Amino acid sequence: MRSSLPTALALIRRHEGGYVDHPRDPGGCTNLGITIDTFRRHIRPGGTCADLRRLTWPQAAEIYTQHYWHAVRGDELPIGIDVSVADMAVNAGPRNAIWLLQKTLGGTADGRLGPITLGAVWAREPLALINAYAAMRLAYYQDRTTWRTFGRGWAARNEATRRAARALITHSRQEAS
Numbered sequence: 001m002r003s004s005l006p007t008a009l010a011l012i013r014r015h016e017g018g019y020v021d022h023p024r025d026p027g028g029c030t031n032l033g034i035t036i037d038t039f040r041r042h043i044r045p046g047g048t049c050a051d052l053r054r055l056t057w058p059q060a061a062e063i064y065t066q067h068y069w070h071a072v073r074g075d076e077l078p079i080g081i082d083v084s085v086a087d088m089a090v091n092a093g094p095r096n097a098i099w100l101l102q103k104t105l106g107g108t109a110d111g112r113l114g115p116i117t118l119g120a121v122w123a124r125e126p127l128a129l130i131n132a133y134a135a136m137r138l139a140y141y142q143d144r145t146t147w148r149t150f151g152r153g154w155a156a157r158n159e160a161t162r163r164a165a166r167a168l169i170t171h172s173r174q175e176a177s
Contacts, residue, residue, distance in 0.1 A: 004079050004168055005069055008086045009061050011164050015087070015157045016060075019053050024149045029053075032060040033090055042067060064090060072097055073113050078126050079172050080165040084133050087161045091154070092140070104129065104136045126169050134162040 016033025027035035029049035039052045042063050064086075069075075071094035074082040081101075088097035095111035102109035105120045121129065141147060141154040 003075055004082045005065065005074060007164065007168060008069060008074065008083045009064060011083060011087060011161060012064055012090050013057065013061075015160070016090070021049060022149075024146055026146070031055045032057060034060050034063055038063065038067075068094055073118070076113075076118060077121060078169075080126050080130055080169040081121060081133070083168060084130055084137075084161055084165045087157070088133075088137055091157070096140075100136050100140055101133060104133045127166060130162060130165045130169070134158055 019031040021029040029036050029052055031052045032055055036052055040047050044051055068089045069086050072085045072089045074086050085097050085101055098113045099109045099111040102117055137158050
């Protein structure tokens, strides 16, 4: 099975950009999409925003791979769905990304990706599931108290991820033909 991880990482890198410390962002200072709390948990306990500023892309990519991609079991999800769920995991946490996937599937939502959820994902038509997940993701964002501040960026990210995921499926279908 081919992994979409490189595509997911490239997409995440485009979305996340560099260092920011927006006063309305509950994550605090962030670099390459890595919040100060995540940085302290995985790179440097007690690290400062100045330390976070020096985070490199290879360090961020390792965090994304180990603590987001693997947390949502990206290599076990269908191509396209994997990228959609992994990008949401980066943006809202792995448990929320899985919970949203379960809500999209219409099953019990507990935020854990087990065999029932995996079976339901694989049983769905991938393009339709990607569109439904993107719609649920947008509704999730619109329900956030920070929607007025960050909504335009979240909506654009959601749409870019949806398009990239659909392109992956189309490309993999062409390769299989």
